[in-house]
Amino acid sequence: MNANLKRPAPALEYLTTKKDELVGWARKFSLFPYPFVTACCAMEFMSVSSTLYDTDRFGAALPRFTPRQSDLLMVVGTVTHKQAPILRKVYDQMCEPKWVIAFGVCATSGGFYQNYAALPGIDKIIPVDVYIPGCPPRPEMVIDGIMQLQDKIARSKHPIVNDRF
Amino acid sequence: MSRPDAGTMREQLAGEGREVVVSHGTVVVELAPVAVLATAQELKARHGFDLLLDVTAVDWPQREPRFDVVWHFYSTRHFLRVRVKTQVAAADPVVDSLTGLYGSAGYMERECHDMYGIRFRGNDDLRPILLYEGFEGHPLRKDYPKRREQPLVPYRK
Numbered sequence: 001m002n003a004n005l006k007r008p009a010p011a012l013e014y015l016t017t018k019k020d021e022l023v024g025w026a027r028k029f030s031l032f033p034y035p036f037v038t039a040c041c042a043m044e045f046m047s048v049s050s051t052l053y054d055t056d057r058f059g060a061a062l063p064r065f066t067p068r069q070s071d072l073l074m075v076v077g078t079v080t081h082k083q084a085p086i087l088r089k090v091y092d093q094m095c096e097p098k099w100v101i102a103f104g105v106c107a108t109s110g111g112f113y114q115n116y117a118a119l120p121g122i123d124k125i126i127p128v129d130v131y132i133p134g135c136p137p138r139p140e141m142v143i144d145g146i147m148q149l150q151d152k153i154a155r156s157k158h159p160i161v162n163d164r165f
Numbered sequence: 166m167s168r169p170d171a172g173t174m175r176e177q178l179a180g181e182g183r184e185v186v187v188s189h190g191t192v193v194v195e196l197a198p199v200a201v202l203a204t205a206q207e208l209k210a211r212h213g214f215d216l217l218l219d220v221t222a223v224d225w226p227q228r229e230p231r232f233d234v235v236w237h238f239y240s241t242r243h244f245l246r247v248r249v250k251t252q253v254a255a256a257d258p259v260v261d262s263l264t265g266l267y268g269s270a271g272y273m274e275r276e277c278h279d280m281y282g283i284r285f286r287g288n289d290d291l292r293p294i295l296l297y298e299g300f301e302g303h304p305l306r307k308d309y310p311k312r313r314e315q316p317l318v319p320y321r322k
Contacts, residue, residue, distance in 0.1 A: 082297045084318040116304035116313060124320045 023158040027097070028150040029059035034070035036090060039077025041104035044136035053139040058146050067093040072149075073126075078106035079119045091126045097158070099129045099149055103142065108133050168243050174212065178204075178247075191246045198234075198251045202261040205236070205249070209266055214238040214247055217263060220273035222281040226307045230254040234283055236263070253283065262287035280305035 037045060049055050049063075064070040067090045079087055091100070102122055105111040108131045110120035122128060129152060132145040169177070171187045179185045183204065184195040196204060208214040218237040225231055230252040238247045253260060262285035263270040274285040275294040282303040284291065293300060297317060302309050 081314065081316050082295075084316065088318045114312065116309065116315070119316070120314070124316070125318045127321070 020156075020158055021154065023160065024154040024156065027158070028153040031059055031072045031099075031146075031149075032062060032064050032070040033072040033074050034065070034067050034090070034094070035063050035074050035076055036087060037074075037076040038079060038083065039104075039106065041077045041106070041136045044139065044142070045074070045076045045103065048139040048142045053143060055143070055146060058143075058150065067091075068095065070094060071098050073098065073100045074103050075100065075107040075122050076103040078111070078113060079122055080117050081119055082117075084119050084125055087122065088125050099153070100126060101145060101149060102128045102131045103145075104137055105133045105135045111135060169212075169245070171245060174243075174245055174247070177212065178208075188248075191248050193248045193250065195250045198253055198260050201234075201236075201249065201251055202263070205238075205263050205266055208238055208247060208249075212240065213242040214240045214245075216241055217267035217269050217273070218246075220263070220270060220277050222277055222283050222305075224281060224305065224307045232258050232281060232283060234258075234260050234277070258282060259284045259286055261285070264288050279303070282306065 035042075035045060047053065067073070071094065073091060073094060075087065091098075100122075102108045106113060106118070107122050108128075110118050112135075114120065119125070130145045130149045132141055134141055137145075171190055171192050174192050175185045175187050178192065178194055182197060182200060186193050194204065216239040218239050219235070221235050223233040223235065225233065232253050232255065233250050234253060236249040238249070239245070240247075251260060258281070260283065262274055264274065264285075264287060271288065271290065272294060274283075274288050275291055277283050278285065278291045279293055279296045279300075280303055292298075296304070299317075300315055302313075
């Protein structure tokens with residue numbers, strides 16, 4: 001046999017990376033958001049998820065309407081004290097790993113509602129990863145928020161990466 | 166028969182301890198708390214006010230009696246609006262319920278009870294409608310502290 005006909009090595013025979021980075025890269029593009037939508041910010045949420053701004057690009061396209069199948073809780077709009085137990089229950093039902101985005105100024109801090117009814121920021125009852133202020137936020141701000149969350153996911157330590165993996 | 170306008174309605178409603186004026190096209194009737202039920206009955210049966218639009222209250226903390234209770238009626242036949250106002254004291258803020266005349270009064274009276282603590286005689290279902298069980302006080306009263314919160318979920322540290 002002619003030695004020259006030896007098959008050439010494939011271009012990407014192997015790839016070096018850190019396990020955490022690999023898992024982080026996979027996770028950051030497979031966000032499954034659960035929209036907890038309560039108020040007018042919903043309009044902006046629809047706008048940012050549909051064609052023109054298209055959050056599909058970030059792998060965050062498919063809203064799951066059960067918290068058990070999602071890993072990103074998007075709290076969109078004002079949360080009242082009366083609603084707080086529901087939000088807490090939804091959050092508790094989500095499996096780890098999970099992330100939370102406070103979408104809009106009401107979810108962030110209560111906004112201009114400083115009264116008997118409104119919860120002054122959802123971080124009073126659940127931990128929040130990314131705050132997107134604005135009333136409502138511009139789609140660019142939402143996309144920036146999602147990208148910041150992706151960075152955070154990519155940088156973080158992933159508990160499924162251990163000695164056996 | 167021509168349709169009555171606000172002026173003729175004002176004339177028809179005047180008297181019997183009722184003070185009636187026309188304000189911005191709305192007939193405004195001020196009367197004593199005991200006369201509310203009879204007046205509502207008259208408005209519905211005789212003058213064609215078939216729609217109860219709102220039941221609410223106004224808090225005048227410096228005034229005695231402290232509360233105004235306000236009803237808005239609309240006539241889909243005459244296209245007229247009537248506002249009925251009465252005054253009740255903070256010590257015993259009770260007026261008659263209109264649930265016997267208008268089914269829609271039920272929810273609105275519950276809201277008014279939530280927000281101002283007005284009680285409606287004859288409405289047995291004054292459970293919280295916008296507020297929640299265990300809420301103390303009445304938030305639209307002027308002496309309810311603006312910043313007072315009554316969270317249902319304990320805050321994180």
